[in-house]
Structure formats: C-alpha cells, structure tokens
Amino acid sequence: MKSYFNATCKADAVGDGTVGALVAWLEKFVNVLFPENGIEYFADNQFGRGRALQRNDRVPGAGVADDCVHHVACYVREGANEGRIIEVMLYLRGDVFKSLTWIKSFGSADECWAIARAIDAALNSIIFWNEVPELVSMADKVPRQYIWHRQTSLTEEITILSGMDKVLVSTASGLVLDDRSWEGQAYAESQATAVALDWVTVLSALKASFKLVKDAPDRLAVPDLPGYVISKRGVDVEGYYVLPPGGNPNDDRDYLGYFRDRDAAIAAARNHKACQLLVAA
Template identity: 75%
Template sequence: MSSMFNATCKANVVGDGTVGATIAWLEKFINVLFPDNGIEYWSDNQYGTGSRYLKRGDLVPGAGCTDGCVHHVACYVRPGNCEGRIIEVALSLRDGQFKSLTWMKTFGKEDECWQIARAIDEALNSIIFWEEVPELVSMSEKVPRQQNWHRQTSLAEEVTILSGTDKVLVSTASGLILDDRCWPGEKFAGSNATAVTKDWVTVLTNTNAKFKLVKDTTDRLTVPDLPGYVISKRGVDVEGFYVLPPGGNELDDRTYLGYFPDADAAIKASRDHQARQLPVAA
C-alpha cells in the first residue's frame, strides 16, 4: 500500500503541541485526503471523565522510554451506539495507561472509516516517533478558497507543477506562486522533489483544482510565469543557462539576455527583464 503522504518537515508537535491543536490539525489532514468524508463531528473529550481522557489543553505525550511516554498509537473503527461508526484515536503509554486523544462520529462507509484510521495512525506515528510533520496541511492552506472552511478551491485558472531533479515550482500563468523551492547540491534533492510533487498532485486533485504536471529537463527550463522565455543550455555542455526573451532569434547571439551561472540566476534575470517590459501604471 502507498503512503498517505510523502513530504514532511522536522517537528515533533503541531501548533503548540496541545491536544486541541493536534485534533484541529488532524481534521484538516483528513479533509485534504478525504474531502467528501462522512465524519459528522470530532470529539475533544469535553464530557469524558477520568484520567483516560486527554483534554484540549493537555500536551500530547511524546516518544521516549519513561512511563509517561507513548509506546504506540491505536486507531480503529467500532460501531456507533445507534447508527454510523466511531473512529477511535488513542495513545498507549509505556506505564500501561491507555489515553483517548479523540474520536469521530461518522456516517462514512466502512472502507473509508478504516482508511481514515490508517491515515491518522501514519500521521501520528510520523509526528511522535519520527518527528516529521506531513506537509499536506500546510500545502493545502496555500490553495485559494472562497471561505477558509471550504474544501474546494475557488481558483479558476490552471496550476502548473514544474518538477525538476532538485526543485519544484507550483504556479499559475498570472504569477500566483503556491510553492517554490529547490535543494541544489543536496544529497536527497531528487527524493525531496518527488515527495513534494506527489503531495501537490494530491492536494490539487482533492481541492478540485485544474492543473498539469510538467517535468523539467536538465537542458531546458519551463517556468510557467515566464511565457515566451527560452532558458536553455543551447545544446552545449555548460553548467549554467542562456536566456532568450520573447521575440528573440535563437540564431542571433545579440538577442539573448546573456549567460547565467545557474538556473536560479537565469530565472531571476528573466523575471527582471519581464518586469521592465510591463507598462507603468499612470
């Protein structure tokens, strides 16, 4: 089975590390992965009594070898008391205590319920034991919406995911940049770019955005917000890139903006040139 997420950032908590912040993050995480889920509400154990219920203001226990630390995460599905199902999320501590983190009342189908339980289990294990927070939520929050709580985007124009060997650019032709990052010279640049690209495909698909995935090549760059600009190596073995602006003649060296030592410098020069061509508002 494939992972529910791919890209992560280093952190062992979400928000302020409280149960309330964690539940809020989990709800967003599940809404990204399952935008049409049948969950009716998420419980914060407000009415639970006894030490086995974690409350909103409590800090989520972390990993470790002492009694109060998490031994394992438990996520499972059980029948509802009258109708629907309950998805339980709990933490088993090393001293034998079993702490309820949250539970959800859902009218979703059984398969969906177990998929949600699995997704929460993967996310909590990643955060608690590996100190890696999935980026799906932060990515999704960058996508324009008419209202913050809407699960579908209000963005009408097409988004381009430009995926290279060591970079990812997610943008629109009008200049909206949703993500722009690179890992030049880093050991795991390729796997980082692949992970980010996969998760952007998930986010844009599930928010019902129009998008296309463009694979960047090593000898020619495609930058969505620079239509008409040719950023290439011109078929020669060089480290950097040449930039030909719109209307330039590929056979005439005089029409090139010049040679730039790397992709970032070439893209910056192109954007600066593009900005100078725009009419000045009266």
C-alpha cells in the same frame, strides 16, 4: 501499501503542542485525503475524564518514561445508535490508553478504516520521527472562498513544475503557491519528487485545474563519468542518450543508445566505463 503522504517537515510538535492543535490538524489532514468523507464531527473529549486527553493537555511524546507513547492505536467500531466511531488513542508505557479524539462518521466501513490507517500513519510520523506531513500546510496555501471550503475558488490552471532538485507551483498570472530548491543537497531528487506528489494529492482533493510538468535538464553532469555525454540531444524526450568519450555526436552509431530515464542512462554509462577499464587492463 498505500502511502498517504510523502513530504514531511521536521517539527517537535504540531502548532503549540497541545491536543487541541493536533486534533484540529488531523481534521484538516483527513479532509485533504478524503474530501468527500462522511464524518459528522471530531470529538475533543471536553467531557471525558481519566483516560481522555483534554484540549489544553500537551501531546505525549516518544520516550521510555511511563507517560511516553509506546504505540498509536486507531480503529473503527459501531456507533451506539447509528454510524461508526473512529477511535484515536495513544498507548502509554505506563500501561494505560489515553484517548486523543474520537470521530463520528456516517461513512462506509472501508472509508472509516482507511481514515483510521491514514491517521495512524500521520501520528506515528509526528510522534516517533518528529516529521509532520506537509499536506495540510500545502492545502492552506490554496485559495478558497471560505477557510472551511474543501474546494478551491481558483479557476486558473496551476502548473506543478517538478525538476530533479526543485519544485515550483504557480499560475500564469503570477500566483506562487510553492517555490523550493534543494540544489546541492543530499537526496534532492527524492525530496523534490515527494513534494510534487503531495501537491498532486492536494490539488486533486481541492478540485483545482492543474498540470504536472517535468523539468528535466538537457544534459546530466555526473562527476564519476568524465567524457560521457548524457543528454536529450535537443529532442523533447523523457529519457537520455549516452555518448561515450571520443564519440561523434553527429553519428547515431557512436551512441550507446537511448535510455528511458536518468538512472538507466547513468547505469549504462558506468557499465560501459567498467567494460573499457577491463579491456584496458
């Protein structure tokens, strides 16, 4: 299944928590993922009654009360005269559907359904997990001639420097779009990977010139593997070499071998350590 976004931030609501703020955010979200979409407009239900949420209404949240969201419903139907309509609705526990917005599009059926699925994924993340995808805030940091442009005005190449616990998105002239570190935090590598992947999505959508550079350490420090040297041996390679305790770093025969990534190298070292303990026993 396609992952429309990877990085999220904790938030109880989008913007001021109103329907208008969420719909405006959804429009930006869709434009990042589908920059060439055939959407004509997002409706704000200003003339809707009864089952339509108004711009100034608070977005219903998750919970067990009748006015709380039970599930999100996004689907595509044919337009009354032409094109298609992407319906975005919330089904409340009180057994009623509330229209959040509807979208007029002249895009293909496949595109419209892909947009519906992307919106469904985002709303579920926001409403049920209080996790707002970072794609929109990332895109807002990229220079554009006008705010409504879907292509960056920046001609300079952007570098996404992705490390095991950090991400730096910048240009040679000193423009910094993102600079984050998760050093010492749990799941640091997963967070860094998620942010880097979404920057690739954003910069691709905005037609920026960019490159992704992996910033891997030359030597890994693994607390449960004292004496093992897991390093790149000063060579520009993707993976790592593993030297067991007592091995000669200048003798290729003493190395356990070369492994394609850090996880494989660490696993090999742990397996070797386990075998040595069995022999000693």
